[in-house]
Amino acid sequence: MTKKLRLALLQMPIDAGRPESNKKKLEALLEEAVSAGEKPDAILFPEMWNTGYALTEIDKLADRNGEETLAYLSAFAQTHGVYLIGGSIAEGREDGVYNTMFAMDREGRAIGQYSKIHLFRLMDEEKYLKAGSEPGELVIEGERAGMMICYDIRFPELARTLALGGAKLLFVPAEWPNPRLHHWRTLLTARAIENQMYVVACNRMGISGETSFFGHSMVIDPWGEIIAEAGEEETILRCEIDLALVDEVRSRIPVFEDRRPSLYRLD
Numbered sequence: 001m002t003k004k005l006r007l008a009l010l011q012m013p014i015d016a017g018r019p020e021s022n023k024k025k026l027e028a029l030l031e032e033a034v035s036a037g038e039k040p041d042a043i044l045f046p047e048m049w050n051t052g053y054a055l056t057e058i059d060k061l062a063d064r065n066g067e068e069t070l071a072y073l074s075a076f077a078q079t080h081g082v083y084l085i086g087g088s089i090a091e092g093r094e095d096g097v098y099n100t101m102f103a104m105d106r107e108g109r110a111i112g113q114y115s116k117i118h119l120f121r122l123m124d125e126e127k128y129l130k131a132g133s134e135p136g137e138l139v140i141e142g143e144r145a146g147m148m149i150c151y152d153i154r155f156p157e158l159a160r161t162l163a164l165g166g167a168k169l170l171f172v173p174a175e176w177p178n179p180r181l182h183h184w185r186t187l188l189t190a191r192a193i194e195n196q197m198y199v200v201a202c203n204r205m206g207i208s209g210e211t212s213f214f215g216h217s218m219v220i221d222p223w224g225e226i227i228a229e230a231g232e233e234e235t236i237l238r239c240e241i242d243l244a245l246v247d248e249v250r251s252r253i254p255v256f257e258d259r260r261p262s263l264y265r266l267d
């Protein structure tokens, strides 16, 4: 039995410190994603798409409790009958700012929320952001999926935790810069192969200050094949996946049955 999902990944530039201009760009791409070509079932955006890494002013720029973002995503999802895996935003809470992903179902109901667990020191995240404290999961068309954000993909334990919880696909919004394209592609592919799951990863493109982002959003199947990959330009990357392939791969190479957890060191 097939379980097909049409995906659209919004690979966009992000103007650091300008949430209004980023929202306009996102709105235009979302409209294009649902009006041109075959309508997607689910749409994914990049990491921190509202503010970018304007970390020194992040307290002021962050969306308070994600209220504005949630209202907008919910209305769009309901109007167009589409799942939104809303990238991540700078979300302001009482105790600080989190790097948070929100997911909506086709009726505009919030079905998942995840705040980045591993903060990336090379971009000073740990100085300005609070770390989340639990893995992120959601159910899409009756199937479990996991959420991880950018640097999180360097931690195979997190992807494995989500796979053991039943996830058949992993959504990964990112702001992953040059010169680490090799790491990006290799780590995403490894997470797909070792967990026998789809990995759907949406990176930003363009330049912010002295940092350039290479795009290369991609969708990888549970065999580790890259079935769609963008270049460096702004684009909507479209792809159809069949979740039935996850069960097929897992039954051909029974990695989950062959695990020896009592022998693994986890701390």
Ligand SMILES: NC(=O)CCC(=O)C(=O)O
Pocket: 047, 120, 123, 149, 150, 151, 152, 154, 174, 175, 176, 177, 180, 183
């Ligand atoms: N925004 C991020 O988490 C970037 C992670 C990254 O670039 C890496 O190499 O890891």
